Amino acid sequence: MVAVDETPRRIDHVLMGDGSAPALVDRAGVLTYADAEEQVGRLAGWLAGQRLAGQGLAAGDRVATWLPKTREACLMPLAAARAGLIHVPVNPLLKRAQVAHILADSGARLLLTQPARAATLEPQDVAQVAVHHAAGVGDNLPRSGGDTSALAAILYTSGSTGRPKGVMLSHANLWLGANSVAHYLRLAADDVVLGVLPLSFDYGQNQLFSTWLAGASVAPLDYLTPRDVVKAVERVGATTLAGVPPLWVQLLETDWPDAAANRLRRLTNSGGALTIRMVRALRQRFPEADLYPMYGLTEAFRSTFLDPALVDFHPESIGQEIPHAEVMIVDATGARAAVGEPGELVHAGPLVAQGYWQDPERTAQRFRPAPAFSQYGGTAVWSGDSAILEKNGLLRFVGRDDEMIKSAGNRISPGELEEAVMAGGEAAEAVAVGVPDTRLGQAVVLVLRGDQARESGLRDRLRRDLPNFMQPARFHWLQTLPRNANGKLDRAAIRAFVHDQNGERTTLAQDPKE
Template sequence: MTRPAFPEPLDHLPLRGAGDAPALVLKDRVLDYAALELWTGRLAAWLAARAASQGWQSGARVASWAGKGLLACLMPLAAPRAGLVHVPVNPVLKRAQVRHIIADSGARLLIANSGRLGALHGDDLAADCAALDEKAVMEEAEACTPLSPSAADPDALAAILYTSGSTGKPKGVMLSHANMWLGAESVAEYLAVTPEDRVLAVLPLAFDYGQNQLLSTWYAGGAVVPIDYLLPREVVKAVEAQRITTLAAVPPLWVQLLEQEWPAAAIAPLKRLTNTGGALGEVLVRRLRAQFPDARLFAMYGLTEAFRSAYLNPDLIDSHPTSFGKAVPHVEIMVVSDEGLPAKAGEEGELVHAGPFVAQGYWQDPERTRERFRPAPAWSDYGGTAVWSGDRVVRDEQGLLYFVGRRDAMIKVLGQRISPQEVEDAAMATGLVAECVALGLPDAKMGQVLHLVARGGAGGEKAPTDALIAAMRRELPAYMLPQQVHWRDELPRGATGKLDRAGLKRELEGSQ
């Protein structure tokens, strides 16, 4: 397997773009690449001065809890240039979650707007963690002499990204300059991003792929258009107004976007659609292909602990709509059987990811690091430490990968293993359901009982439950049919826009 060239420090990315080409399109200004480099240097200089005045050591953590303005977009580059580690905090998180992330990371500084800072209580931050208003920080940074690009070791820690915490408190994933640089290079390569592209940054910048939309676009010399939105129709308007060529979303957002009216002027510029955060499923693939027939649709798979793992060549999406393809550049993907051997074609196994995207583990959590970051199988080409994903997948004769389900999310009814994805796909295929979540709830006699939480199909109308079950029975055996359907007007979403499966399960278990 070809190993990638040694990467540069992450903060060198602005130097790759043409100086006068647009790099960052904000509500109040447009920065070309020369201005992006200037402002990165200014903010880095401010951070370095702050670190020196406070006696921070190299590698001190600094957190940002901000919307997609200039500061939030610059911090991934400016903090590493100053020899610090960036901890982005999703703006939608609430006080308790923010308190945990700041305490766990040991951040010495939290930058946020005055409204967010006002929501914190006096004891939410440690005594050695300052809280500063982002507007004041940027005003002071503007007066700083820019700090030159760093000579940082690419293996040095650059960021800690916290997972959503669906299985407990959020875990901090440690990412190096090399992890993030090579991730940017890989995505820019397989998406074929060019300097002419305009990428709408819809996903949260605290989310691994959300942040990568900045980095991969800048690696390719394109323009990023960040957007904070309240309603899906605002995304449609932004695509049209900004002549967006590249749009990324998670499946629940795709569902919402497909429910909007799309003018021809909004559809025309789109060249590529990219999916992350869960399998699309055949129904959603077909709908996206019908709505955006000229856009290349990239089904992808990744995990925060190793960023991107695989993608499907868009030329295969119509013939293989449920596959997420093969390994992305620089990555080795193995399917390991329960016996620890390479799984045969059609045999289910655990997806194991090796290569230079593998993170440095969980911040200050050696126990959970040992569980997930383990030596690669002896037959691995890359070797070294691999991420054992816990996701169950199969590989077909062509080498294409298909998601079965998370090991800890599989449902067992009377000893039979059920993939939630398969149940959800069958429900969606009926046309009676717009989106849904299949869950297994404890049952003394059956082990678990299958429940389906669903939002109605066209117009949000709730179909008779009997009609839904009858339609699903044509595709699924009896043991895979929901014992109970819970109709909802809306399904809850987590901080990254994914459906909140863990929250729904806790709610249903609490009501039993």
């Protein structure tokens, strides 16, 4: 088992397995640790040799990938770091508007993508970006040295309002996150981790790093149906599967050969809360697997996990802090909340990210000095989420203050969606709301003021402009939208209306965010 180690390293040192052991297993075959190390070095050499506008890439320049789970997509986080560059992975589900924003906001100088994806971008989107459809081979660069606090990646995540924001992660953030997860999951060299989550998410990217740090092998998978996941578990002999609640719902509805189901040693969940019913169903379907419920924040990677031995007795708990994390429940006065009393969940320690890329205002709102009683001190992430420390020492999630919509494992910014709706002029006002949905976790509902006769055109445009996971399930057209005393849209009243229309008398679904 991987030991807890407080000493950070550069993330391109993470290939820790035996040279002849499999590091990556995909449809192209097996890539050993020795081969992966060489390919990372040569990919880094190719990056270092790029000449853009007559100049080479400089240390700290951003390079983006917009790819499915190809070998290049898996190795680029290490290669960019080795070349002294900052990697910007772009979710392959995103479409032109979102990708253009990320390229412009990050100031990416190079984009590695596929021809069909590149063809969707407008000339102005890549005016300052060198677009490559394949990576080349350069000199084999050795492992990098230097400051582990230097930036290694920018991961874009939606906020509760506005466009996606880039979370800045250092080598130390990534390395210690991998060390923490590899330790508490008890990953071993004979494990095979099936990587079904997008590599643009910290949860998905960490599947690579924690697996490699443990000397195990990872099998990246792009899937269309739940049955594809079942077949992949059988094909690669997977022992570990990470998912989000909507995926577990689908997998529980799919037939599993007993041999495949019993092969899994561990299931890990984040990006939303598991219901008690789902916990029991997963325990029954995968009787040999340990179940690890987890709670995380992109701004601090991961905060808590629940020991599998406690899952049956405390299925509603988010557990205790992970290694390298200090998780505190803080009351309104800034003091430690009493046991059993709700307060804001605050995360301190070396997993805390470096802030939001070129966004000091939002950084100052979320990244603030740790409470006076913090052991780590320094900067902490103030989550905005409410939680309770129970008498048994476990944490329980209570609610969330923001308005993020969590659908099919994706975090959707209402502000970004509303901006896209308003861009076409079909509606005069728009509010996006998430409602509980059995399969998706939450479904997107739009409440609009405008001409309902234009709904068909609006639907068509959104299908062209937005990824599938952002598509609204329902539209409600009203003559007026409620406002508060300040003249602003009364979002609480609008949410209440939507939930009444949905046949509910409850608040928004409470599911922890990744």
